[in-house]
Amino acid sequence: MSLKLLQSNTHDAENQFEVLLKEAFELLKPQLKPPFPLTILSPLEYTKLNQAILFGLLTQPQFTKIHITHLHAIITDGYGLFVSLVLKILFELYPKVLESVKIQLIWVSSKLVEVSAVGVDGLLICLMRQIVGGDFSDGNLWLCVELLRIFLNNWDWLLEEQPLVLSSALFTYLRLLGDHYRLLDSKFEALKRMEIDFCVRLLRNHFNLCFRIGRDLLRLLQDLVYIPEFKAIWKDLLLNPSEFNVHEFTDISQLYCSRTSSKYHLLRITPEMEMRLRFLLTHVKWGFQNRYQVWFARKFLCRPEAESVITDIVRFICCAHHPSNEVIQSNVIPRWAIIGWLLKCCRSSHVEANTKLALLYDWLFFSERVDNIMNIEPAILLMVNSIPKYIDMTQNILEFLFQLVENYDMQRKEVLVKGVSTSFDVLVRKGVVPSLEALSLCTLLSPLLRNKFSYISSKSALTVHLPHCSAPPPNLSSQSSLEMRMSVATKLTTNNPKETGVNTSAPVINTPVAPCSPKVIPVRSPIDIMEDLVQRLGEVIKRSIDLGLQILEEILLSYADQDSQSLDAAALASSVLHPEVLACRVTEAFTSNGYDVFPPLSSPTKFDFDNEIQSAATLVICSFIFCQNNRMQELITFWSRNGCLVGPRFLSYASRLAHEANKIGSLRTPNSGNSIIVTSDPVIPLLKNHIDKYISFKNARGEDSPDVYFASKDNNELIVELVQGAFASYRSFLRLSSMSHKENNTSLAKFLFSDLSSCCQSEKKKFKELLCDVFRYLPDLSTGREEFIRLLVETLDYADLVVLQFDICLRRFSIFSEDTDAIPRVVKNSLSWGLVEQQKFWALMEYEQVIFKVKMARVVKDFFCLGLLDPVVHSIAVAGFLRLCSHHVPTPELVSTIMSLPDDNFEGFAASVLANWVASNGLMLFNSLAKCLEKIDNDGDFVFFTPGGKINPSSISRFLRFLDEQGKEHTDCLSKLCTSIPEIKAKLADAAAAAAREGR
Known part of the structure; x- marks a missing residue:
């Protein structure tokens, strides 16, 4: 019988990847039996052997021990190639894979976890994505159980090495538990108990990992409040947050303020479903969507229980699929129309309520600084474009939104009013809708609904008080908030009659309906608007520094885009477009309220979030990085020339950007096939903020921008480009500083050293990363220069030097350069340094000169020809030369x-x-x-x-x-x-x- 991976019908064409694996297996079959040949494989032979072993593992269960032993023996890349082959099967072929092969895939995955294979985290996440929501078949439930066993059997390793996998698993099983717990069949009891124990263990013992999920953690937990264990967790979240032993977590509103990364929303969408949805939302034109919707419904929504996945689809569309401007401006069917159709597909009131909550959830806590406007765009467009033909859709969504504001968390109602009012304000200000009059003046809506709408939409972002995230917990004697949250899904469906008999293939709207005509408003020039923003800046900062930073961001973006050519010299000298005028007025607005535009660098035990991410300096630096026209150059140079710490701030920013990018592997493997998911994980806050600013800048200029979630190998390339762009911009800043001081370009190293010295005095905790980045990204200004090398050996301890030696051996950068003429000069000057500094100097020299193959004959001859060598003064240097020559x-x-x-x-x-x-x-x-x-x-x-x-x-x-x-x-x-x-x-x-x- 022929060995196979996939189920196939007689008319199906052979899958090329299956053919590739099978051909490799047949070709190398004699080599797959012991004794295995002990030969060094070429890259092509290595690839073929990996393919053959994988095919044997999946199709020959009786020989799994032999094949896995063979695999362990030949591995030279940390199993990276083998894992990529398994991932290809999971992403592209899993629904068609034979049941016996699926069993082997799980077994192979467990073995890869045991050896900590490269990329095994992506493998586990991909397996979780293959668990289909609303599918209670034996095969799907078996996959749930087997993955749970892998997680529990490798708990300590996952907790230490792959915390992202555990937080992803928590998100997955909380969502699955919402469906599984409603099953009354006793055969599901063991699975439900495993899921409950797993989730509760994570929530109770490792809430710091759970916190990374963000606000959607609460959305999932609220669907489980009828389970006793989760009811107790809810009580502690609301009334006793200290039970979770996370110092930073003092109130549930902190989770409200944390946006959930789009990578979590992808977990509940299978790769096949994601591919179909992205095709529908990228290529299908208006008027042709009906047959695609019919096919999608038959494929994924035909089972009675499958409608629960609609909630996950809507959340995915809102938060994880953000079309480009080109798609938005085309006649491709928009996201809001697909969401409207999906709402009509909901048959149960519970699913409909959860789907509406998924659509509107980010509205409740929206912050322009944290959230993406694309997350709230579909809901407003669905409401506006449903008038007047589908007014019931508009009415239901608005009613549900206002019920959420009234009942979702009565103890923190102001937070919800703030979020919804901000959402309406931003949607109009950013031009998503021309105005709100289509809703406020619509006579088809009930008067009560219009009054509520007018009240909330009129709440300005500057006048509604937002409680601090660490507000005190609610009164312990009041249980109204807790009881309300436990039954929120039921309460929110009482005013929404169940719609039955809806044809799931019918679109909500076949053509967009134009909203009511907006009122004509006198047009103000961009310069006038900018002048008004600058005038209000000081007053806004006094009320809220966060809002002040938002206005400063608008000012800088407008300033970069304005054309000052039309103004004469006299007008420009007093205009806000003049760099000195703008810089002085912005500085005055901040200093008058006790803030510095470029505050001094600090040396905290960990990176200071407020001081480095939420600051005016960051906004100015980002604006300069993304736009270096003459106006921005003059603006940042003026601040630098007048004593502001622009240079040290700029260098520290670029260095930390590179450091965080290294944490996710982007800079070390720029061409890796493994996708990188940019998250709101607290270990890379600056990188995430920088990417968000990049996207906002591109959007504001009407340019195509990447998604917040990058799902291809181009993710790494984009992050590398952003980091390299930051250092290139810093170099440009150094050149501007040199020109403003009437010095030539050869003095750039002098300005760099000055900035580096300032950073050394203030940020000793991260100074090693700073030095590494300077040698890596600015080698022509630092490599081989005595002042930089001496600063290095004087500042860093031996533990830091060991890490530098690793980087030197991996050829990530050079400290001494390969200039044979320069090295003797540095060696000679080092003889006057202290003994400790000389020892560190030679510890680095020993590794670098061997790695970079400097002409040692010249270096040795120049040193020993200095004259009579003093045994006391020169002993360390001679010992260093002895080790160096011996290694050459x-x-x-x-x-x-x-x-x-x-x-x-x-x-x-x-x-x-x-x-x-x-x-x-x-x-x-x-x-x-x-x-x-x-x-x-x-x-x-x-x-x-x-x-x-x-x-x-x-x-x-x-x-x-x-x-x-x-x-x-x-x-x-x-x-x-x-x-x-x-x-x-x-x-x-x-x-x-x-x-x-x-x-x-």
Whole structure:
């Protein structure tokens, strides 16, 4: 019987990937049985063997131990290639995979977890995505159980090495538990108990990981409040947050303020479903969507229980699929129309309520600084475009929104009013809808609903008080909030009659309906608007620094886009477009309220979120990075010229950006096939903020921008480009600083060193990363320069130096450069440093000069020709040269240089180096000696590769004595060398006589 991976019908074409694996298996079948050949494989052979072993593992269960042992024996890449092959099957073929092969896939995955394979985190996440929501078939439930077993069996390793997998698993199983717990069949009890125990264990013992999920954690938990264990968790979240032992977590409103990353929303959408949805929302035109919707409903929504996945689809569309401007401006069916159709597909009131909550959830806590406007865009467009033909849709969504504001959390109602009012304000201000009059003046809506709408939409972002995230918990004696939250899903469906008999293939709207015509408003020039913003800046900062930063961001964006050519010189001198005028007024607005535009750098135990991310300096730096026209150059130069800490702030920002990017592997594997998910994880807050600013800047300029969630290998490339762009912008800033000080470009290193020194004084915790980034991204300004090297050895301790040695060995950067002329100068100057600094200097020099293959002959000769060497002053340097020469290979040039060194006070140096080479590179040493012999001229004098050098007989005699004492035979060339040079003969004779007298 032919071995197969996939189920297939007679009319199905062969899958090319299955054919590829099978062909590799058939080709290498003789090699898959022990004894395995012990040969070094070429890259192509290695790939083929991985493919063959994978096919054997999946189709030959009886030989799994043999195949897995073979796999372990050949691995040279940390299982990266093998994991990528498994991922391809999971992403592209899993629904068609045979049941027996699925069993093997789980087994193989568990083995890959045991060996901590590269990319196994993505493998586990992909397996979780294959659990289909609303599917209670045996195969789907079996997958739930097997993955839980893998997580529980490897709990400690996941907790330490892959916390993202555990938080993803929590999100997945909380969502699945909402469906599974409603099943009354006793055969599901064991699964439900495993899911409850797993989730409760994470929530109770490791809430710091759960906190990373963000506000959607609460949305999932509210659907489980009827389960006793989760009811208790709800009580503690609302009334006793200290039970979770997370110092930073003091109130549930902190979770409200944390946006959930789109990567979590992808977890409940299978890869096949994601592909179909993205095609529908990217390529299908208005008027042609009906047959695609029919196909999608038959494929994914046909089972009675499958409608629960609609909630996950709506959340995915709102938060994880953000179309480009090109798609938005085309006649492709928009997101809001698909969501309207999905709402009509809901048959149960519970699912409909959860789907509406998924659509409107971000409205409740929306913050322009944290959230993406694309998350709330579908709801407003669905409401506006449903007027008047589908007014019931508009009415139901608005009623549900206002019920949420009234009942979702009565203890924190102001937070909800603030979020919804901000949402309406931003949607109009950003031009998503021209105005709100389509809703406020619509007579088809009930008067009560219009009054509520007018009240909330009129609440300005500046006048509604938002309680601080760490507000005190509610009164323990009041249980109204808790009881309301426990039954929120039921309460929110009482005013929404159930719609039955809806054709799931019917679209909500076939053509967009134009909203009511907006009122004509006098047009103000951009300069007038900008002037108004600058005037209000100080007052707004006094009320709220966060809102002040939002206004500053608008000011900088407008300033970068404005054209000052139309203004004459007199008008420009007093205009807000003049860089000095704008800089002074912005500085005054901040300083008058106790803030600095460029505050001093601090040295906290961890990065200071408020001081480095939420600051005016960050906004100015980001604006300069993304736009370097003349206006932005003059603006940032003015601040720098007037004593502001622009340079140190800029360098610190770029360095931390690179440091956080390294944490997710982006800079170290820029061409990796593994996708990188940019999250709101607290370990990379600045990188996430920088990407958000980049997207906002591109959107504001009407340019196409990437999604917040990057799902291809281009993620790494984009992040690398952003980091490199930050350092390139900093270099531009240095050049501007140099020009403003009337100095030429050769002084850029001087300005860089000044900024680096300032950072060293203030940020010692991150100074190692700063130095590494300077040598890596600005090598022409730092590498081989004495002042940078000395600052390095004076500041860093030995633990930091070890990390630097790792980076040097991996060739990530160079400290001393490969300039043979520059190295002797630095070595000479280092002789006057302290002993500790010299030791660190040579610890780094030893590794770098071996790795980068500097011409050591020249360096050694220049050092030993300095004059008489002092045993006290020069001992560390000579010891460093001894180790350095011993690690280098004995080339003829280096050997001849060593043999020509004078004795001075370190007379045993040359013989010691030669003796070390005998042990490490004996054959090459004597080959080099043979080549040296060829250089003896007719008079018997030795002519070396470096002009003017002659052999030092003392060094050769000591070396020969060493060989005799060790019982090593002399080679012919060495003997010939001894007899050819009279000085050596004499030395050898004297040595023999001395030995005879001593009785040797």
